[in-house]
Amino acid sequence: MNFLKLPFNSEKKILILFVLISIIILANFYFLFQSNKPTELHQPEPDLTAKKVSMIMQMYGCDNPEIFQAIMQTFDPVLIATVIAIESEFRIDAVSPSGARGLMQLTPEKLDDWKNVSKNIQVGASYLKEQLDRFGDLDLAMAAYNAGPTTVARYRGIPPYKETIQYVKKAKLVALTLEKLLSQMEPESVEPEPKA
Numbered sequence: 634m635n636f637l638k639l640p641f642n643s644e645k646k647i648l649i650l651f652v653l654i655s656i657i658i659l660a661n662f663y664f665l666f667q668s669n670k671p672t673e674l675h676q677p678e679p680d681l682t683a684k685k686v687s688m689i690m691q692m693y694g695c696d697n698p699e700i701f702q703a704i705m706q707t708f709d710p711v712l713i714a715t716v717i718a719i720e721s722e723f724r725i726d727a728v729s730p731s732g733a734r735g736l737m738q739l740t741p742e743k744l745d746d747w748k749n750v751s752k753n754i755q756v757g758a759s760y761l762k763e764q765l766d767r768f769g770d771l772d773l774a775m776a777a778y779n780a781g782p783t784t785v786a787r788y789r790g791i792p793p794y795k796e797t798i799q800y801v802k803k804a805k806l807v808a809l810t811l812e813k814l815l816s817q818m819e820p821e822s823v824e825p826e827p828k829a
Contacts, residue, residue: 682710688814689714689807695723700736703751707758712771713737715807716761716778717754719800725750775801 686704689711690696700723707713720738721727725748728734735747737757744756764774764782776791777784779800784792791801 685711685811685815686714688811689718690723692807692810693718693723697723697725697750699750700725700754703754706751707754708762709758711811713754713758713761715804716757716775718807719803720757725753772801775804 683705686701690701700717704710704713704717717723717736720733721736723736725736727736727738729738733740735744735753736750737753739747739753739757739760741747743760744752746752761774761778764777765771767782768774768777768785772791773785776797780792780794780797784794784797791797
């Protein structure tokens with residue numbers, strides 16, 4: 634939904650735009666700080682992983698158990714749920730203007746049976762894993778998923794394409810939103826155990 638097209642006056646539009654830009658800037662600072670740490674693809678506990686995947690799906694109004702099960706069978710379910718959120722917003726029948734199709738927006742040469750939920754997620758996850766193995770960096774892998782690995786290799790980094798830059802930022806914003814939601818759900822204080 635485009636908030637700027639809603640019947641708001643100019644002051645409200647400016648305020649909404651300011652808030653959105655502030656969130657993006659804060660997310661960028663957060664992930665810039667995080668990117669200085671060594672990249673590890675360790676898996677959280679299965680219950681926490683399932684909870685995160687469910688929360689991402691709920692953010693997009695998806696409660697499809699087949700999609701959930703297919704995501705949970707991938708190498709990094711939270712990452713794959715994030716990619717699906719960005720690519721198709723969990724719409725099985727999504728088709729882009731360039732012809733990419735399905736949940737993970739695969740091109741026809743990657744998968745012809747694109748409405749098959751399990752295959753679409755499996756092939757998309759496998760392709761993303763290839764990019765992670767090739768580039769060894771999550772941001773570059775996400776950029777390669779969006780713009781193609783040869784483009785990332787040619788620019789030796791995230792290509793200067795507006796769509797690709799926004800794509801990587803969206804992934805970070807979904808991750809940041811998820812972490813904030815999870816932190817709000819945790820108990821605010823835990824009473825220490827009495828000393829004997």
